[in-house]
Amino acid sequence: MSGVFPPGLPRLESAGLDGWMVRLFDAIDEANMPWLTALVRDCEKAFGDQLVDLVPSYTTLLVTFDPLRLSPGEARKRLIERLQWLQPDEEPADAPVKELPVWYDPAVGPELSRLAELAGMSLEEVVAGHSERTYRVFALGFAPGFAFMGSVDARLEAPRLATPRRRVPAGSVAVTGQQTAAYPAVTPGGWNLIGRTPAVLFDRDREGFSLFQVGDRVRFVPIDRAEFERRGGDTRPMEEER
Amino acid sequence: MTEASVGLRVTRAGPLALLQDAGRFGVRRLGVTQGGPVDLHGWAWANHLVGNAWGAPALEVTFGGLELTAERGLVLAVAGADLSATLDGQPLPGWRALFVERGQQLAFGSPVNGLRAYLAVAGGFAAAPVLGSVACVAREGLGGHDGQGHRLAEGDGLRVTPRRAAVGRTAPRDDAEIDYRRPAELALLPGAQIAEFSGESLFQAFNASWRVDDRADRMGVRLTGPTLQCRMTSMISEGISLGAVQVPPDGQPIALLNDRQTIGGYPRLGALTPLACSRLAQCLPGQEVRLNAAATESALEAYRRFRGGFA
Structure with a gap:
């Protein structure tokens, strides 16, 4: 595995009494993900029911274990052993891609025109630029089922809103910088909204709960208003905020 | 039943x-x-x-x-x-x-x-x-x-x-008979980005007295005191453990508790022990707290002793 990782990595850093931070990489890259997903599975096997939680994110994996049954030293040994034999998940060219239907429209995506202006593109070109590539899920966080995906077409990069919205409607599809995401529930948020999905991104009654997992490949598929409504989407436009 | x-x-x-x-x-x-x-x-x-x-x-x-x-x-x-x-x-x-x-x-x-x-x-x-x-x-x-x-x-x-x-x-x-009103002594396990903080800031972190800010809830407790300086201002987001003490660019540390977000991108000094988190959770705004660098072995022993009483 030498040569794959930046100098000095992988590295284990103390993350408290019950955790280790495994640092594998130092920059965001899709090529990190097969290593992270492989390490997630390795840790599940290595720790069994002594495992409490795993949080993969962009370049790292936070491993939380039960400190009553495993000391940090013992956990460290186990991780070092696994890292020595770590092999990335295979990535076949035809790996499954999850499709997320999106109604791209200024009524539900008030920053669609801002992006078009910043990029000097038409609305249609912005939609094409966002929907014509496959993204990777780098991390879940901020809210249950909120998937940080990348990387967005450089022409569509836009800074966060100067003032975050207090209420972003559930299903809103958004971009900021090189990242894109869909809001699973109503939350505050400062990303640029460009459309809305009728899909349920987080469901407490569904197997696995979250539509997306770290490492997933995702494609946004444009749908029209009729199709959005047929799939149960909420067509109410954005509320005015002041 | x-x-x-x-x-x-x-x-x-x-x-x-x-x-x-x-x-x-x-x-x-x-x-x-x-x-x-x-x-x-x-x-x-x-x-x-x-x-x-x-x-x-x-x-x-x-x-x-x-x-x-x-x-x-x-x-x-x-x-x-x-x-x-x-x-x-x-x-x-x-x-x-x-x-x-x-x-x-x-x-x-x-x-x-x-x-x-x-x-x-x-x-x-x-x-x-x-x-x-x-x-x-x-x-x-x-x-x-x-x-x-x-x-x-x-x-x-x-x-x-x-x-x-x-x-x-x-x-x-x-x-x-714990007197929660007394200054809280909080055990912190150094780690994460601690090496990225200036020497003076590290001295202050563990020697200054900190005050619990009004911004304190189940997500985290902000502490006010000297301004801590870190060479890193932000990082790629990564998982956050219970008790992690993060330092945003304003230099005022925030101890992250049970309802914290799962990932975050501010540099951290390390993590409070679970019992230190418990103690901090009983502090009212304005109360004085101190951060004490602790060794993993003694912290583990204290935690196992605590949990051992509740088998």
């Missing part, structure tokens, strides 16, 4: 009362926070005093104000903060299992010592687990007495699965 029925009725909600079991685990990779009692120590004792096994749901009462009427006889205990609780107007002794008759009224006043009291009933409060836990997280709309992450509201009925239990059981003085 007896069937669950309403044991306590909320007659006045107070600012914040939440049902909490040990927390929600195994789903943090989905962005779901941990939840659970911010003062694990007080919560564990309340349950233990009424004979409940580790993990039974108990009420976390922040700042007081909650009033309850017993709709059946039950054994209960209050531990953690002294929020001037009364039973039918008479002072209710904390850290002790006692029998409450149907119709009696339990009321929490305002903080005398500490910020959060824990109320456990023998047999435990009954609620349907959500994602494996009844831990109440309002932000996520998960858990709690109604499964929707709601704080207690007037009129709510709290279901209990009553079990006979001994009354009179008390906690040892070392636990029951």
Whole structure:
């Protein structure tokens, strides 16, 4: 595995009494993900029911274990052993891609025109630029089922809103910088909204709960208003905020 | 097993009362926070005093104000903060299992010592687990007495699965007589980006006295004091452990507690031990705290000793 990782990595850093931070990489890259997903599975096997939680994110994996049954030293040994034999998940060219239907429209995506202006593109070109590539899920966080995906077409990069919205409607599809995401529930948020999905991104009654997992490949598929409504989407436009 | 029925009725909600079991685990990779009692120590004792096994749901009462009427006889205990609780107007002794008759009224006043009291009933409060836990997280709309992450509201009925239990059981003085008003000494396990802080900032971090800011809740507690400087201002987001002490660009540290976000991108000094988190959770804004660098071995021993009492 030498040569794959930046100098000095992988590295284990103390993350408290019950955790280790495994640092594998130092920059965001899709090529990190097969290593992270492989390490997630390795840790599940290595720790069994002594495992409490795993949080993969962009370049790292936070491993939380039960400190009553495993000391940090013992956990460290186990991780070092696994890292020595770590092999990335295979990535076949035809790996499954999850499709997320999106109604791209200024009524539900008030920053669609801002992006078009910043990029000097038409609305249609912005939609094409966002929907014509496959993204990777780098991390879940901020809210249950909120998937940080990348990387967005450089022409569509836009800074966060100067003032975050207090209420972003559930299903809103958004971009900021090189990242894109869909809001699973109503939350505050400062990303640029460009459309809305009728899909349920987080469901407490569904197997696995979250539509997306770290490492997933995702494609946004444009749908029209009729199709959005047929799939149960909420067509109410954005509320005015002041 | 007896069937669950309403044991306590909320007659006045107070600012914040939440049902909490040990927390929600195994789903943090989905962005779901941990939840659970911010003062694990007080919560564990309340349950233990009424004979409940580790993990039974108990009420976390922040700042007081909650009033309850017993709709059946039950054994209960209050531990953690002294929020001037009364039973039918008479002072209710904390850290002790006692029998409450149907119709009696339990009321929490305002903080005398500490910020959060824990109320456990023998047999435990009954609620349907959500994602494996009844831990109440309002932000996520998960858990709690109604499964929707709601704080207690007037009129709510709290279901209990009553079990006979001994009354009179008390906690040892070392636990029951903590003076939460004294400056808190918080054990911190150095780690993460500690090497990226300037030498002077590290000296200040562990020698200055810090004050608990108004911005303190179940997500995190901001501390105010000298401005800490770190060579890194932000990082690629990564998982955050319980008690992690992050330092945003304003140089004022924030200790992250049970309802923290699962990932974050500010440099960190390390993580408070679980017992230090418990202690911090009892501090009111303005209170003085100190950060003490601790060794893993002694922290592990202290935590295992604590947990060993609640087998």
